[in-house]
Amino acid sequence: MSVATLPAVRGRLTENAPLAPLVWFKSGGSAKWLFEPADRDDLSDFLVALDPDVPVMGLGLGSNLIVRDGGFPGVVVRLGKALAKVEKLDDLTLRCGGGASGILVSSTARDAGIGGLEFLRSIPGTVGGFVRMNGGAYGREVKDILVECEVVLRSGARRTLALEALGYTYRHSELPEGAIVVSATFRGHAEEPSVIQAEMDRIAQSREESQPLRSRTGGSTFKNPPGDKAWRLVDEAGCRGLMVGGAQVSEKHCNFLLNLGAATSADIEALGEEVRRRVKDKSGVTLEWEIQRVGVA
Numbered sequence: 001m002s003v004a005t006l007p008a009v010r011g012r013l014t015e016n017a018p019l020a021p022l023v024w025f026k027s028g029g030s031a032k033w034l035f036e037p038a039d040r041d042d043l044s045d046f047l048v049a050l051d052p053d054v055p056v057m058g059l060g061l062g063s064n065l066i067v068r069d070g071g072f073p074g075v076v077v078r079l080g081k082a083l084a085k086v087e088k089l090d091d092l093t094l095r096c097g098g099g100a101s102g103i104l105v106s107s108t109a110r111d112a113g114i115g116g117l118e119f120l121r122s123i124p125g126t127v128g129g130f131v132r133m134n135g136g137a138y139g140r141e142v143k144d145i146l147v148e149c150e151v152v153l154r155s156g157a158r159r160t161l162a163l164e165a166l167g168y169t170y171r172h173s174e175l176p177e178g179a180i181v182v183s184a185t186f187r188g189h190a191e192e193p194s195v196i197q198a199e200m201d202r203i204a205q206s207r208e209e210s211q212p213l214r215s216r217t218g219g220s221t222f223k224n225p226p227g228d229k230a231w232r233l234v235d236e237a238g239c240r241g242l243m244v245g246g247a248q249v250s251e252k253h254c255n256f257l258l259n260l261g262a263a264t265s266a267d268i269e270a271l272g273e274e275v276r277r278r279v280k281d282k283s284g285v286t287l288e289w290e291i292q293r294v295g296v297a
Contacts (some may be wrong), residue, residue, distance in 0.1 A: 002006045004034065004189065004245040005236075006046075007045070007046050007048075007049035009035065009037065009038070009042055009045075009046050009049055009167065010038040010039075010042045011035065011037040011038040011039075011042050011043075011080075011232070012034075012035070012036040012180070013033060013034070013035050013036075013227060014033065014034045014035075015032070016031075016032065016034055017030055017031045017033070017034035017066045017076070018030045019031055019034075019059075019062070019071065019072065019122065020060050020067070020171060022078070023059075023062030023063075023065050023066075023218075024061070024062055024063045024124070024216060024217060024218055024219070025062075025065075025066060025067075025216055025217065025218050025259050025263075025265070026063075026068070026079035026256070027066075027067070027216075027259055027263055027264055027265045027267075027268060028067030028068060028069060028071065028169075028261055028265040028295065029067060029068065029069050029070050029072070029146050029265075029295060029296070030065075030067065030069025030071040030072075031072045031075070031076035031126075031165050032071070032072065032073050032074055032075070033074070033075045033076070034075075034076050034078060035075050035077050035078070036077075036078050036079075036080050037077065037079070037080075037082075037083070037241050037242045038082060039082050039083065040083065040102045040150075040152060040158070040182045040183075042181065043077065043152050043180060044156045044157075044158055045156065046154050046156070047152060047153075047154060047155065047156035048155065048156030049156075050075065050156075050177065051262075052067050052154070052155070054074045054075060055072070055073065055074030055075070056074055056076075056077060056154055056177070056180075057059045057072060057074065057075070057076050057077070057178070057294060058076075058077050058078075058079070058098075058128050058129070058180045058181070059076050059077065059078045060078075060079070060098075060099070060125045060126030060127075060128050060129040061101065061124060061125050061126055061129070062217045063124040063125045063219050064124075064125060064133070064217065064218055064220070064266055064290065064291050064292060065219060065291065065292050065293075065294065066265050066269055066291055066292070066294070067216060067265060067294060068265050068266070068269070068294065068295035068296055068297045069264050069295075069296075070296030070297055071268055071295050071296060072105070072294055072295040072296075073296060075186070075205075075283075077180050077202075078099075078151055079097070079098050079099030079126070079128060079180075079182070081099070081282075082097075082099075082127065083098050083099040083182055083183075084098075084099035084100045084101070084104070084126070085097045085098040085100065086100050086104055086105055086108040086110050088108070089185065091112075091113075091114075091192065091217040091297035092114055092189065093114075093147065093185060093186070093187045093188075094108060094109060094112070094114065094117075094186050094233045095183055095184075095185050096127045096183060096184050096185075096186060097127065097180045097182070097183055098126065098127050098128035098180065098181045098183055098184070099126050099127070099128065100126060100127045101125070101126055101127075101285050102121060102122070102123040102124070102125060102130065103120075103121055103134075103243065103293070105117060105120050105127065105186070106118055106119075106120040106121040106200060107121075107200075109186075109188060109196065110197055111178065111193060111198040113190060113191060113192065113193055113196075114189070114191065114193065114196075115188050115189050115190065115191025115196050115199075116140070116144070116145055116188035116191070116198055117145055117186060117188050118138075118188050118199040118200050118203060119136065119137045119138045119139070119140040119198045120135075120146070121203050121204065122137040122138060122203045122204070122206075123135045123136075123137060123220055124189055125237075127181065127183070127184050128164055128180065128182070129181075130142055131146065131149050131166075131173070131175075131181045131184045132173055132181060133171050133173065133292075134166075134168045134169070134170070134171055134172060134173055135171075135293050136171075136201075136264065138203055138206075139159075141154070141168075141170075142168075143168040144165075145159050145161065145186045145187060145188060146163045146166075146184060146185070146186060147162070147163060147185040147186065147187050148160055148161060148163065148184070148185050149161055149163045149166070149183065149184040150181070150182050150183045150184075150186070151175065151176075151179045151180060151181050151182065152179065152180045152182055153176060154176065154177065154178030154179065154180070155178050161175075166219070168201060170185065170223065170224075171223050171290055176239075176245065176272040185264065205273050210252070210253055211253050212250045212252045212253060212256055212258060215250070215256075215258045215259075216258060216259035216260075216261070216263075217256050217257060217258050217259070218256075218257060218268075219252070219253050219256070219290075219291070220256070220291075221255050221256060221257050221272055221275075221288050221290060222234070222255055222272075222275075222276075222287040222288060222289060222290055223287070223288045223290045225285050225287070225288075229255075230287055231253060231254050231255035232254045233279045233282075233283050233285055233287065234249065234254045234255060234275055234279060234287075235254050236279075236282060237275070237278040237279045237281070237282040237283065238278065238282075238288045239254060239274075239275045239278055239279070240254040241254075242271065242275065242278075243271070244267050244268075244274060245258075245262075245263055245264065245266075245270070245271075246259060246261060246262040246263030246264070246267050246269035247259060247260065247263040247266030247267040247268040247270075247271040248258050248260055248271070249271065249275060250278055254268065257271055257272060257291075266297065269293060272289065272291070275287070
C-alpha cells in the first residue's frame with residue numbers, strides 16, 4: 001500500500017518517514033507512514049477509511065520510547081499545533097490538546113492561578129502520552145488531576161472517557177490499543193501564581209541536579225517496584241555506567257539509559273535487558289520496562 005492508495009487527508013502524510021530525529025534517543029528505523037492530521041476530524045476520517053489491519057501508534061515528543069531499528073510497519077500519528085492548544089474552561093479547569101507539552105500545560109495553569117499541575121513541568125512529553133501512561137512525578141500523577149479525555153479509536157470513532165473509565169494504575173491505563181488521545185480536561189485548585197512558579201522552579205532545579213537532561217536518553221527506564229526505587233536496585237546490581245555497544249547506563253541517574261552517539265536501538269534495548277537480568281540475579285526483583293518499545297527489531 002502506497003500513500004496514493006491511503007485515505008485522503010487534509011494534513012500531512014509521509015511515506016517511509018525516519019523516526020530517529022523525532023525521538024529523544026535519536027535511534028531507530030522509519031515509520032511506513034507518518035501522519036500529522038490537520039485536526040481531530042481529519043484524524044477520525046482517516047482512521048475510519050484505513051484498512052483495519054494496519055497498525056496505528058501515537059507519537060508525542062518521543063521521550064519515553066524506543067523505536068526498534070526495523071521501524072514501525074504501520075501509521076505513526078503525530079499531533080501538531082492544531083491539537084496542542086490549552087484553554088481555560090473555568091477558574092480551576094483546563095482543556096488541553098493531545099499534542100500540548102507538559103511545560104505548556106503547567107505554565108498556562110500557573111498564569112490562570114490553577115495549582116496542582118506543577119508536576120507536569122517535569123514530564124518530558126505531551127498530553128496524549130502522559131494521559132495514556134498515567135504519567136507522574138514528585139508525588140503526583142495524571143489520575144490526580146484528570147476529569148476526562150477525548151480519544152479517537154483505531155476504528156475512527158470518537159469517545160469521551162471519564163477518569164473512572166481509564167482503569168489507571170501505576171504508569172498504566174486501559175486505553176484501547178491504537179487509540180489516540182486528542183484532548184484532556186484537567187482540574188486543579190486555586191493558588192497564587194507566585195507559589196505555583198516557586199514549585200515549578202523547585203522541580204526544575206531538582207531535575208537539573210539529578211537527571212542527565214542534555215543527553216540522548218529516554219527518561220525513566222524502569223518502573224519503581226512496590227516499596228523500592230528502580231535506580232537503587234540498578235545501582236546495587238553494579239550497573240551504573242554499564243555499556244552495551246554505544247549505549248550506557250547513566251552515571252548521574254542509573255534509571256536512565258543513554259545513547260552516547262552511535263547506539264542502535266538494539267544496543268539500548270539489550271542494555272536494558274542486561275540490567276534487568278543483573279537486578280534479578282542480585283535482588284530477586286524483576287524490573288518492568290517503563291519505556292515503551294515499538295516496531296520491528
